[in-house]
Amino acid sequence: MDNFLAARSQMAVSLGFHIVFSCIGMVMPFFMAVAHFLWLRTGNENYKNITKAWSKGVAIFFATGAVSGTVLSFELGLLWPEFMKHAGPIFGMPFSLEGTAFFIEAIALGFFLYGWNTFNRWFHWVTGVVVGVSGIVSGILVVAANSWMNSPSGFDYINGKYTNIDPIKAMFNDAWFSQALHMTIAAFAATGFAVAGIHALMIIRKQNVGFHAAAFRITAMFAVVAAILQPLSGDISAKFVAKNQPAKLAAMEAHFKTQTYSPLIIGGVPDTKNQEVKYAVELPGMLSLMVNDKFDSEVIGLDRIPVKDQPPVAVTHYAFQIMVAAGMVMLGISLLYLLAVFKFKQWLSKEWLFKIFVAATPLGFLAVEAGWTVTEVGRQPWIIQGVMRTADAVTPMPGIMYSFYLFTVVYFSLAVAVTFLLGRQIKMVPVIYDHTNLNLQS
Template identity: 40%
Template sequence: MLPLIAQPAGLLPAREQMAVSLGWHIVLAAFGAAFPAMIFVMHLRGLRGNETCLRLAQRWSKVAAVLFAIGAVSGTVLSFEMGLLWPGLMGRFGDVLGLPFAFEGLSFFTEAIFLGIYLYGWDRLPRWLHLWALVPMMAAGVFGTYCVVSANAWMNMPSGFTLTASGEVVDVHPWRAMFNGRAFLQFAHMWLAAYMLVGFVVAAVYATGMLRGRLDEHHRQGLTVPLVFASVAAILQPVVGHVLGMALGDIQPTKLAAFELATTTEQPAPLRIGGLLIDGQARGYLEIPRWGSFIARGSFNKPVQGLDAFPAQDLPPVNVTHIAFQSMVGIGTLLALAVTVYWVLRWRGHDLIRRRWALRCLVVAGPLAVLALESGWVATEVGRQPWTVFGVLRTVQAAGDNPGLWWMFSGVLVVYLGMTVGALVVLRSMARRWRAGEEELPSPYGPAPEKAATR
């Protein structure tokens, strides 16, 4: 049994600051990964003759620019936090993790460049060349997301280095670390989650407008296109999540035990819905026999190790991990069922867009998708504790011993609050002016556009 390690003074503020920063930034990162593809489809529909879609693509590109601007600030904060808050991680494993972070920076600049070309290319570039300016932007957003997720996947399944008896990191292979065994599946899970979040949030915005009586083509297109993306992602997500989770029993058995609220090893293991761990006992749950083994191990007979099989100092915060995991799964399942019912009824001739109860459900789906994404990251990060690099580096070893981090955390809270308020004010102002008929919002610089003959 390993001896307990004293907690450094910087551990708690580092955890709090990282939780706020990552939880706030991940929503913007989702828009960076998924929103360009939706703009591309909308623009393509516009070039094929639908002027409403073309106008929506132009508006969405301006919204994307606002979100990208504040995402650049929050992403920069996160990049500095990795070194300032976790010196034990970056000082020791910087050579291993440096490659995906370097590529993520290049992806960020590529996305920024082509977003600028697309924004200022309206009525200046040839029609189809302007559309294809979105493709590098889409690719950069996807690859940048992969780079960040691969670094997190490496923390869950470290590879690409050798640890000597003295704890020194040698024989570093950055490419092997970047393309570790969990990276692709974890990326696919996050990628689908991004499309779910963006699709449902954008659809919720237009569903709100329709509830207020704006039943025009503009709102129908603005709701339908993102809902298609969200629906496909919501239906595929449980499959990817199931495949991703089946390996937890071999890779991170403590996280799996917390997910399943398994206090003892059981074969076959039941599925426990709800419940909490109180005084070492699981209480208040609904039990479904054998389904725990199937969901966790892909078989109705395989065992699931219980919490009692591991030392107490190696266990994650069980209740937080369990609740976050079940919230993610529950919301994801609910959204998948809802969109399946929606499209089946629409296929059978029911125009649900004109039903107020259906629009209310779409309004609620937006916040639920955000909550599902946040819950998934809480389950992933908290469930890995007490390790920063699973089985190799404990979180208390990764943190610094600087109590002054509380001041830094306070400053970050002020900055993030200011960005939130600023983004809401700008986006609401843009929406209000668009409703008033002001399509050409003024630019801070650049020549006045010359209307091309093709328009």
């Protein structure tokens, strides 16, 4: 393994783990705040226990997210020094502001964890809300920095030098809104389905049903709303990519030939040698309609992109298909759940409904990982779209492969430790009272 591949692999592993920790850390405080609010309003002890149980999970993921995020920050400088040398002064502002949001989140979390029976009960609840809001802001700021890599702005690039730097314009680049919206909704959908699936499993096992049924209701509704909104944000993102990163869109769709009435490809195996997709289902004109709102519009294919500027087609296409497929399954489950809530309430106590949520537990994070693969691999060979190539940014220092092996072991060990801690927290949930009829309608 050469240094370039090792550096890219290390960033991929680090980001792959961090994105799970950060998504859960961003979203769980909102679940916690809703449970806390319901306890304050109803006095139901199950909601109080849910709040305390979830607050411990929030603390765990705050710690792991902080550690893994700090590692990523160092890796940017150590693995990609040329990139940071030129890009740091331009897109450094969102990272600085993210640090401020992080400190606010840490202070608010401390207040919440140690404020029971100390603060005014509603002020205590507000501190939990602040944890969630600052976490979301922190995530959006990081995404703004990443979006700048896809849509660089706020500077002039003249004779190899970056001049006339405008950090505000760089932060609010053309891609930041679509990426931030898509990522935020994805975090809610992924975390919602994951947590709902865990509580659904506990309900099936008849363990502390009252507690888990109440927790399931909260997380399932977050998941359902997010999964329904996600295709809308995906449409906004696709239109941006079509306009600003045609090579990425072409790789996502394995769209080899520029044409009007471009078909939407479902599945298939890209054959880059023969410039075709085998075993795919094609929907004529649908790609043109989706990206340009007209069936007869032209969509740029890979034949218009120089070979040296084309991203890896197979990886990008497969990742995009996985993301869309997972999203569509979650959308279907969400519509089924809403049908149960508003039409067939008897389904809400059926075991098959909980089994569906259990099966869907990993879908959201599978979609998140696939989506980030599309974002990063689809931008290649550029680390800054159209400005700097990834190969030109990597460190010249030798031995990166050993760092990659070490960090891979560390991250997997961290994942095992987090899984163990969360499993222990689930088993330690106190039983205040229980329901034997799986009453999910109250």
